[in-house]
Amino acid sequence: MKALVIHQFGGPEVLQLEDVALPMPGSGEVLVRVHAAGINPVDYKIRNGSLKFITGKKFPRILGGDVAGVVEQAGKKSPFKPGDKVFAMLSFKGGGYSEFVTVKEDHLCHIPESTSMKDAAATPLAALTALQAFRKGGDISEGDKVLINGASGGVGSFAVQIAKAMGAIVTAVSSTRNQDFVYSLGADRVIDYTREDFTKLPEKFHIVFDAVAKSSFWKCRHLLRKSGTYVTTVPNKALFWHAGLNFLRGKKATFIMAKPSGDDLAIIADWMMRGLVKPYIQQSFLLSEGAKAHELIETERVRGKIVFHVI
Numbered sequence: 421m422k423a424l425v426i427h428q429f430g431g432p433e434v435l436q437l438e439d440v441a442l443p444m445p446g447s448g449e450v451l452v453r454v455h456a457a458g459i460n461p462v463d464y465k466i467r468n469g470s471l472k473f474i475t476g477k478k479f480p481r482i483l484g485g486d487v488a489g490v491v492e493q494a495g496k497k498s499p500f501k502p503g504d505k506v507f508a509m510l511s512f513k514g515g516g517y518s519e520f521v522t523v524k525e526d527h528l529c530h531i532p533e534s535t536s537m538k539d540a541a542a543t544p545l546a547a548l549t550a551l552q553a554f555r556k557g558g559d560i561s562e563g564d565k566v567l568i569n570g571a572s573g574g575v576g577s578f579a580v581q582i583a584k585a586m587g588a589i590v591t592a593v594s595s596t597r598n599q600d601f602v603y604s605l606g607a608d609r610v611i612d613y614t615r616e617d618f619t620k621l622p623e624k625f626h627i628v629f630d631a632v633a634k635s636s637f638w639k640c641r642h643l644l645r646k647s648g649t650y651v652t653t654v655p656n657k658a659l660f661w662h663a664g665l666n667f668l669r670g671k672k673a674t675f676i677m678a679k680p681s682g683d684d685l686a687i688i689a690d691w692m693m694r695g696l697v698k699p700y701i702q703q704s705f706l707l708s709e710g711a712k713a714h715e716l717i718e719t720e721r722v723r724g725k726i727v728f729h730v731i
Contacts, residue, residue, distance in 0.1 A: 423518035429469030435710035456541035458486025484516025488540035509544035550579035562587035570632030572598035700724030
């Protein structure tokens with residue numbers, strides 16, 4: 421099968437399209453023929469070595485944490501059968517940038533009717549990050565006020581829609597050019613960070629979700645109500661220090677590292693089927709355009725998501 425492979429850390433040019441062995445599913449796994457694969461900022465950070473303290477230095481490596489496709493092979497007692505259209509967030513080892521991948525059954529979910537393979541592939545990691553971030557922040561009740569920084573990106577665009585689906589009043593932060601887009605996602609208010617410092621807002625929020633990890637708990641603490649939570653997608657030393665003091669105060673600081681979950685993905689799939697959540701895809705690429713795709717994702721200026729079209 422064809423796959424995008426890296427043999428060393430480096431720039432986009434280290435992504436090479438190669439022939440590799442077909443993976444074989446183990447117990448509790450299915451083999452999926454990949455039709456589309458999501459591309460996320462974490463992919464380029466793994467590729468350039470920024471996360472080698474987590475990923476290790478083992479090569480060759482196939483990146484990619486989001487897939488949508490068709491079940492090719494499944495066990496007799498599997499809840500999935502050949503021909504099923506499925507999507508999933510993969511484990512941290514990746515493997516999505518390929519024509520076939522093995523996936524744990526409890527990570528898989530059936531693709532909602534009328535959802536395209538590209539839309540399905542764009543969804544899992546980003547949407548699960550948003551959903552699990554809100555849970556870690558104490559969940560959202562009807563009428564809760566939520567602020568989302570980085571609302572036009574992959575995670576942020578899902579966060580706006582998921583927060584609204586959960587009943588929140590959403591204040592979103594984006595650049596000037598993305599304001600109309602973020603309003604179209606359902607945001608109640610959009611702050612243009614080029615003209616206004618959102619950390620100076622007078623409102624108090626149940627959750628401040630820093631989907632792009634560009635701010636900090638210290639800067640955002642004034643935005644939180646007494647029992648509010650600041651959640652970021654990338655921890656640092658300061659965040660760990662503040663999190664260590666959570667037991668001493670009402671306002672909390674934490675971070676989210678999304679975990680694959682077929683059950684959580686089923687919740688998102690239901691929202692998608694009901695029209696409450698929909699991915700926005702800025703551009704799609706062939707696997708042979710791996711370097712070009714990574715050049716774009718590395719700008720961190722993608723509106724919504726980008727994906728690989730595999731079939």
